[in-house]
Structures are given as structure tokens and as C-alpha cells.
Amino acid sequence: MKAIQVKEPYQMAVIDMEKPVIDSKNNVLVKIRAAGICGSDVGIYHGTNAAAIYPRVIGHEMVGEVVEVGENVSELKVGNRVIIDQVTNCGHCYACRKGRGNVCADLKVRGVHIDGGYREYMAVPERDCYILPDSLAYEDAVMIEPTTIAIQCCSRAKLCSEDILVILGCGALGSSILRIAKLSGARIIVADIIDDKLWEALAAGADYTINLENENFEAKVKEYTKGYGATVSIDAACTKDSLSELMAVTGNAGRVITMGFSVSPTEINQFSITSKELDIRGSRLQNKKFGEAIRLIEEGKLDLRGSISHRFPFMEAQKAFDFNDSKDPSIRKIVLTFD
Ligand code: MN
Ligand code: ZN
Numbered sequence: 001m002k003a004i005q006v007k008e009p010y011q012m013a014v015i016d017m018e019k020p021v022i023d024s025k026n027n028v029l030v031k032i033r034a035a036g037i038c039g040s041d042v043g044i045y046h047g048t049n050a051a052a053i054y055p056r057v058i059g060h061e062m063v064g065e066v067v068e069v070g071e072n073v074s075e076l077k078v079g080n081r082v083i084i085d086q087v088t089n090c091g092h093c094y095a096c097r098k099g100r101g102n103v104c105a106d107l108k109v110r111g112v113h114i115d116g117g118y119r120e121y122m123a124v125p126e127r128d129c130y131i132l133p134d135s136l137a138y139e140d141a142v143m144i145e146p147t148t149i150a151i152q153c154c155s156r157a158k159l160c161s162e163d164i165l166v167i168l169g170c171g172a173l174g175s176s177i178l179r180i181a182k183l184s185g186a187r188i189i190v191a192d193i194i195d196d197k198l199w200e201a202l203a204a205g206a207d208y209t210i211n212l213e214n215e216n217f218e219a220k221v222k223e224y225t226k227g228y229g230a231t232v233s234i235d236a237a238c239t240k241d242s243l244s245e246l247m248a249v250t251g252n253a254g255r256v257i258t259m260g261f262s263v264s265p266t267e268i269n270q271f272s273i274t275s276k277e278l279d280i281r282g283s284r285l286q287n288k289k290f291g292e293a294i295r296l297i298e299e300g301k302l303d304l305r306g307s308i309s310h311r312f313p314f315m316e317a318q319k320a321f322d323f324n325d326s327k328d329p330s331i332r333k334i335v336l337t338f339d
Helices: 039-046 144-156 172-182 195-203 217-224 242-249 270-274 290-298 314-325
Strands: 002-008 011-016 028-037 062-069 081-084 121-124 129-131 164-168 187-192 208-211 230-235 250-258 279-282 310-313 334-337
Touching: 002 314, 011 314, 028 081, 028 314, 039 314, 062 121, 129 290, 144 172, 144 290, 164 172, 164 242, 172 187, 172 195, 187 195, 187 217, 195 208, 208 217, 217 242, 230 242, 242 250, 242 270, 310 314, 314 334
Parallel strands: 164 187, 164 230, 187 208, 230 250, 250 279, 310 334
Antiparallel strands: 002 011, 028 062, 028 121, 028 334, 062 081, 081 129
């Protein structure tokens, strides 16, 4: 079978790979039908994802059709349409025992530490497969994965209706967070540097927007929160100084959620945390949130249709990544399609 492998940064190739066979552990064979291109895939391609191990078959937003099941499979059937969880964990370290396998001490993420979804077939454990809603085409269903990331950070933030949330950055990550945060009933302020994205945020239900190119972040948040500051802030920009900026705009007893992988130092001090008794919490990947995302779709609370802006056949992944590098302003989500 064919697969897309990143041999080292900027070296992407179509390779021949042995078609996987199922066994008692990886007991479901999935024929991949669509796979999204995510910022972290681009990071591995560019060599900026410190977690990546090369060479790697990338891709972690993968959906497909069950084509074979092992004897110990209880629920899934051949023909089921599924999305595959990208997180694999050891099951017995402290984090795993606490039910937080997404930060397992021996975490292995498909498409990052182990081979991912840019290939024709994957053999995976049944428990890592979630049946897709019938209403959702394969290509739109890749958006379930970014949705789980958004659900994870809102749950880490304990976001609720009395909160005033600041989302910094309204790219792919920020706009997914906005959709999920909306469901909590919280009031939402979105900050970005691109007017088009801010217009889209307003259309998607943001209450206020701030253009950081020409407006003062702290002053505007103060204005929109009657001087108090945000009660929750989520960093979907993940730049060098976004953490310190969010700590400044977050009010007393607030929560600040980090999602970035930046390793550039930024200046913070104890008083800015202690004085407000801020909770600064990381949110990484997602912790078994696929069921919740799928439930929201089935209940009609979330519509992922029409999210894909561009499609490429998976054999043309190089073209897709080159196009993504062009930073064309029309790019929202690119998906690789498989026959
Ligand atoms: Mn992703
Ligand atoms: Zn573990």
C-alpha cells in the first residue's frame, strides 16, 4: 500500500509500505478515506514540532471504513464509518491511572511518535474507533478531531455560562474553540490580527472582537468586562508572549489555558499569578472526547458540514503542503482524500 512519509523536515515522499494485518490487539482494519492537514502535521513537515520522530507517516485526523474485524471485536462491523483516536497510552502510569492518558508518561501519538493516517490502511484497537454520524461525509468528519481539541481545552477551563472568555487567535484552532465555547453560554471575546477572521468570529457567535494590530488588548478586554478582566482565557495563538498577555487580561480567580508548543522564553513573574490567584493550566491533545463531539453533532448542536476549504488526493500530499505553505488567504481546512 502507499503512504506519505516525512523522512526529515521538508522531505516528503510517497512510499510503499506493507499493508497492516490485524491481530488480537490491533483488531480492526480501517481503509482510510480522508485525512485532515493540521498545524501540527505542518510543524512536523517544517521541522518545528519538537515531539516528532523521523521518518514518520504523518496525519492524525483520520477517518475511514472498517474493512476487517478480528474475533475479539465486540461492537464494530465491516462497513462501519469511523474516526480513529490519535492518542495511544500505556494505561498504568500516574497520568493513565488518573484517567488522563492524553498526557501518559509514555504517550505515543499517531502521526507524531508512531505512524499516522496518511496511508491506505491502518490496523488499530477497536476502542480507538468511533462510529461517525450518518449525516457527515468523510471529508467533513475529519473536523471531529479539531473539535475534540476544543472540547478538551474548554473542559480544562471548566468553562460555564457565567464566564467571560477571551480566545486569543482565530485560526483553525481558535475557531473550533469558539464553536464549542459558544455551547457553554459564556460571553466570548475573540482577538486576532486579521479583520476577515474577526468578521467570521462575529458571524460564528463571538460577542466582541479585538484587532490587535490597532487596538490595545488589555484596555479593550477591560472595557468589555466592565474592568474586571476575562474569567477564562485560552491561547489559540501560541506565540512567544501570548501567555504573559493572557495573564494580563485575565481577572482575579480566572483560568488561563495554554495550548502552545513554543519553547521560547517569555517573561512572567510570581506576583502576576499569586495576586489574582490565577489557575494556569495546559491543555494537550484530547482525552477521550470523540464520543462527546459525535454526540453534539447527533443532537444537532454542532454542524461540521462545509468546513473544508480545499481537497487534494492523498497521493498529491506534497502539492497540498506546498499550497498550505503559500498561506493563501482562502485556506481554512485542507483535507486529503483517498479513493
Ligand atoms: Mn489536529
Ligand atoms: Zn501512561
